[in-house]
Amino acid sequence: MSLNLVIVGAGPAGLAAAWSASQSKANVTLIDQYDQAGGQIWRGGTHAAPKRYQHLFAQQTELRYLNKTHVIGANADHLFLATPNGPQQLAFDRVILANGARELFLPFPGWTLPKVLGVGGLQALVKGGLPIAGKNVVVAGSGPLLVAVASQLKQRGAIVKAVVEQAPLGQLLRFGRSLAGYPSKIGQAAQSIAMLRNTPFYPNTWVVAAEGAGAVQQVRLSNHHSIECDYLACSWSLIANTELAQQLGCKLEHSFVLVDRGQQTSVNHIYAAGELTGIGGEDKAIVEGQIAGFAATGNYQAASQLAHKQAQARQFSQQLATSFALRPELRQLAQANTLVCRCEDVTFEQLQNQPSWRSAKLQTRCGMGVCQGRVCSSATQYLFGWGQDSVRFPIHPVSVADLVMESV
Amino acid sequence: MKQIHISINGTRYQVAEHSNLAAVLMTNAIANRRSVSGEPRMAVCGMGSCGECRVTINQQAHQLACLQQCSEGMEVQCEP
Numbered sequence A: 001m002s003l004n005l006v007i008v009g010a011g012p013a014g015l016a017a018a019w020s021a022s023q024s025k026a027n028v029t030l031i032d033q034y035d036q037a038g039g040q041i042w043r044g045g046t047h048a049a050p051k052r053y054q055h056l057f058a059q060q061t062e063l064r065y066l067n068k069t070h071v072i073g074a075n076a077d078h079l080f081l082a083t084p085n086g087p088q089q090l091a092f093d094r095v096i097l098a099n100g101a102r103e104l105f106l107p108f109p110g111w112t113l114p115k116v117l118g119v120g121g122l123q124a125l126v127k128g129g130l131p132i133a134g135k136n137v138v139v140a141g142s143g144p145l146l147v148a149v150a151s152q153l154k155q156r157g158a159i160v161k162a163v164v165e166q167a168p169l170g171q172l173l174r175f176g177r178s179l180a181g182y183p184s185k186i187g188q189a190a191q192s193i194a195m196l197r198n199t200p201f202y203p204n205t206w207v208v209a210a211e212g213a214g215a216v217q218q219v220r221l222s223n224h225h226s227i228e229c230d231y232l233a234c235s236w237s238l239i240a241n242t243e244l245a246q247q248l249g250c251k252l253e254h255s256f257v258l259v260d261r262g263q264q265t266s267v268n269h270i271y272a273a274g275e276l277t278g279i280g281g282e283d284k285a286i287v288e289g290q291i292a293g294f295a296a297t298g299n300y301q302a303a304s305q306l307a308h309k310q311a312q313a314r315q316f317s318q319q320l321a322t323s324f325a326l327r328p329e330l331r332q333l334a335q336a337n338t339l340v341c342r343c344e345d346v347t348f349e350q351l352q353n354q355p356s357w358r359s360a361k362l363q364t365r366c367g368m369g370v371c372q373g374r375v376c377s378s379a380t381q382y383l384f385g386w387g388q389d390s391v392r393f394p395i396h397p398v399s400v401a402d403l404v405m406e407s408v
Numbered sequence B: 001m002k003q004i005h006i007s008i009n010g011t012r013y014q015v016a017e018h019s020n021l022a023a024v025l026m027t028n029a030i031a032n033r034r035s036v037s038g039e040p041r042m043a044v045c046g047m048g049s050c051g052e053c054r055v056t057i058n059q060q061a062h063q064l065a066c067l068q069q070c071s072e073g074m075e076v077q078c079e080p
């Protein structure tokens, strides 16, 4: 019987893993919660992806693709799925986790106003048809995503009023110089920067408040500028979706899944690749995905040939983390009445004297709402240094019917 | 692009087929939901993780609008 390999996430890492695994005789199932494969960067289908990944779906391969399928939990040999046809469980021999990252949102006054949204969030909605031409947009927070998304928005006719980056200029310049070691990044960065040449860029600056009636109309910055806008796109960094890995017992290090050179986690037969193991973008996701796909199907020779690229990608990931480290001032943005938990409307004041995340949950319902702490647990970790306790099942909100599983 | 019709809170809207529902709601400045303390909320993450965009679609409550493409005849209800 051939090996039953399940890959969670059909972004660059998952697709690369599926491609490598398809070189062997494995039985591969690829799962994604979205309609179309492609993940965050090739969102909306694989036509933006390299040809070989498009062929994965076109040819008669052994690949089984389950779209619109949420992996909501796991035990030692089964994944629990919420599918359009109801709940199911799926047996596996090996799993490659490639379920990516989400944006980190930190509370500041006005962050719950309509049209204040994530940087990737606005990017996604614009790709989904939100008309942005002629709209005034402020892009703020931290990381290379700001410049990338600002330039895409401008290309679509948005008036980008400012790009606001919390990292100090010296750090950004050092990061810029380090790109020399990564030729593929230079091209992308140069294109974005050329597109933004007339756009104000404020380093060493951050949003202190969003204001408006019914929706954001103005943002105030730490440099005392106020800017009128129709949209504020703001996110502070990317954080890995580690909940599933944690449920499978995989060890984390600095909030990322710990892996060896073959992308194997601390648990035998569970591999991880892409943003899950450290934020590093497309190149890192692809090379780690490839390695995981080869390693999980016993093709160690092919995996080891990618070691150099893998080391380079991991180095870049380190560089990103230090260059865009968050400054301590951001902990002071939330005021007493600023909401921290958006699901249960719990204020900063209600939380600041709580000793732990667990106590906050019990006493204030922080983290008990629909997002199950996906937004506020990371925020409180940064604000108060709280760690999360064990990951609850299901990791995504589901209906009661989804908890009654059937085997597939 | 092919145009289709959906209904939001009982009103008919013409939208491009396959447009993202959270994007349509934001375009028309319709809040997806009310928070516990009554604030209007719209999409934030656009990727199915924050839950702010949830609406009722064809009588099914708690659907994430940011993961939904509009289809002909879709009936969307937001929290008043």
Ligand SMILES: Cc1cc2nc3c(=O)[nH]c(=O)nc-3n(C[C@H](O)[C@H](O)[C@H](O)COP(=O)(O)OP(=O)(O)OC[C@H]3O[C@@H](n4cnc5c(N)ncnc54)[C@H](O)[C@@H]3O)c2cc1C
Residues within 6 Å of the ligand: A008, A009, A010, A011, A012, A013, A014, A031, A032, A033, A034, A038, A039, A040, A041, A042, A069, A070, A071, A072, A098, A099, A100, A101, A102, A103, A119, A120, A121, A123, A145, A148, A149, A238, A241, A244, A273, A274, A275, A276, A280, A281, A282, A285, B047
């Ligand atoms: C919002 C956002 C926007 C971004 N935009 C850009 C950009 O414009 N340019 C750029 O270079 N980088 C961008 N990035 C960075 C991006 O993470 C990487 O470039 C790259 O896409 C990482 O690949 P990945 O395969 O590790 O993860 P992803 O591309 O994030 O793929 C993960 C996949 O897993 C799926 N998934 C997650 N959890 C589950 C689950 N429980 N069940 C089923 N499926 C699940 C998701 O639907 C997704 O398709 C963005 C990141 C985010 C979070």
Ligand code: FES
Residues within 6 Å of the ligand: B022, B042, B043, B044, B045, B046, B047, B048, B049, B050, B051, B052, B053, B054, B064, B065, B066, B067
């Ligand atoms: S906007 Fe966050 S879940 Fe839809």
